[in-house]
Amino acid sequence: MDHIIYLHGFLSSPKSEKAQLVSKYVTHNHPNIKLHIPRLPGCPAKAVEIIERLICTIFNNESLNQDTPINELRFIGSSMGGFLSTYCVETYGGKAVLVNPAVEPFNLLTEYFGEHLNPHTGEVFSIDQNSVSQLLQLHKVIKKNTPNYLVYLQKEDETLDYRLAEIKYGTDCCIIEAGGNHSFVGLENHLSEIIGFLSQ
Incomplete structure (x- = not known):
């Protein structure tokens, strides 16, 4: 059985609309794939631990x-x-499909300093300078246009500037659509392509 790990966004959860959309598609169309959707806490370091x-x-690694790269690793990250x-992927190997990805979240996090309540999970956590430091430690400079990534971007993303992702990952890796928003309108139209990419 193949495995795909879906990683949800900030203040989101495994019950998000996108996560459930992917889950239902995989269940109905790819019974050979086990989709994992971990619940990620607001603390970046703790999220990585999970x-x-x-x-x-x-x-089955202790x-x-x-x-020793794990080339079978597969991710969908929103x-x-x-x-x-x-x-x-840059640390352990594998491939990933990214949907309106955060490229430099450490540059945005100061706007979120303070206590937060995740409306989906009920988790209460704080964002502070330590959170920024954790994200900086997780930041990876990558080679452009590597075949390990497929990136979906919508120009009217109200939260993130799509051009940052286009610059980071390279035009060859990016599918850029006019309009849309941060949730990525019409993701269901790309699920066959997404699973096909990750299955290679």
């Missing part, structure tokens, strides 16, 4: 070894989940 434990469980997916 993802790494999941990877270890899936691949600990991750950065010197917004902050796209940032975390990039960290995982």
Whole structure:
């Protein structure tokens, strides 16, 4: 059985509309694929810990070894989940599909300093300078136009500037649509292509 890890965005959850859309599509069309959608806390370092434990469980590794890439790793990452997916692929190997990914969230986080309530999970957490430092440690400079990424962007994303992702990942990796919004309107029209990419 193949495995795909879906990473949701900031202040989101496994019950988000996109996560459930992907889950239903995989269940009905690809019974050979096991989709994992971990609930990620607001603290970036803790979120990575959860993802790494999941990877270890899936691949029966007691600990991750950065010197031995896990090329079977597959991710779908939305917004902050796209940032975390990039960290995982660059650190441990594999491929990822990114949907309106956060490219430099550490530059935006000062706007969110203070206490937050995740409306989906009920988690209460704080964002502060330590959160920024954690994200900076997770930031990866990547080679443009690498075949490990497929990036979906919509120009009218009201939260993130799509051009940052286009610059980072390279035009060859990006599918850029006019209009849309941060939730990525019409994602269901791309799910066959997304799973096809990750299955290669």
